[in-house]
Amino acid sequence: MNILFLCTGNSCRSIIAEALLKSMAPAGVTAQSAGSKPAGFVHPRALTVLKEAGIATEGLSSKSWDNLPEKPDVVITLCSDAAGEACPLYFGQVVRSHWGMPDPAKAQGDDATINTAFTETLTLLHRRISALVKQLEAESGMDVTKLQTILDDIAIM
Numbered sequence: 001m002n003i004l005f006l007c008t009g010n011s012c013r014s015i016i017a018e019a020l021l022k023s024m025a026p027a028g029v030t031a032q033s034a035g036s037k038p039a040g041f042v043h044p045r046a047l048t049v050l051k052e053a054g055i056a057t058e059g060l061s062s063k064s065w066d067n068l069p070e071k072p073d074v075v076i077t078l079c080s081d082a083a084g085e086a087c088p089l090y091f092g093q094v095v096r097s098h099w100g101m102p103d104p105a106k107a108q109g110d111d112a113t114i115n116t117a118f119t120e121t122l123t124l125l126h127r128r129i130s131a132l133v134k135q136l137e138a139e140s141g142m143d144v145t146k147l148q149t150i151l152d153d154i155a156i157m
Contacts, residue, residue: 001136002030004072006090010035010062011043012105013078016122019055020129026137032072034065043105049118053126065090076151079103095144097151099128128154 005017014033021031039062047057075090077098090096101124107117135142135150142150 001028001073002032002070003074003076004065004068004090004094005031005033005076005078006035006065007033007078007103008035008037009039009103009105010064011039011041012046012103012118013101013121013125015042015046015060015062016050017076017078017125017129019050019057019060020122020125021133023055024129024133026133026140028140029133029136030070032068032070033060034063034068036065038062038064045104045114045118049115049122053122074147074151095148095151097148097155099155101125124157128157131157 003021005014005021007014010033014035018031018033021029025031041062042057042060047060050057050060071092072090072094074095074097077090077096078101079098080100080102101121102117104114104117104121107114131154132150139146
């Protein structure tokens with residue numbers, strides 16, 4: 001199963017999610033990330049928060065959904081509806097879920113406040129991805145309907 005984390009810029013949230021899932025993925029599960037309008041760089045604070053958590057950052061890059069190396073089976077969007085952010089729509093036959101969350105790159109304030117936004121993003125994504133991995137390990141051959149339910153339940157964590 002190939003899981004794509006998708007947001008607009010592919011510089012923070014989707015990058016963090018990709019790195020987390022790669023570090024925890026059970027056998028047969030792969031992760032990638034992309035953006036509909038990629039920033040072209042990975043936000044330095046995203047890399048810092050991952051490194052501080054002991055998560056590998058090698059090979060992470062901001063990339064377009066037009067250049068995916070593999071077709072995804074699952075697409076999880078991470079844009080923030082609450083902030084009025086335009087969420088990219090992935091076309092194709094895939095399981096879709098929306099795990100909306102604020103963009104830490106838009107956090108304002110002093111360094112401590114901005115660092116906290118990135119740490120909170122990592123923490124929330126870690127909680128959600130851990131829950132997903134636990135379910136995937138418990139039931140490796142689940143059907144699409146069950147997977148959709150699991151993904152949507154995780155979205156409200």
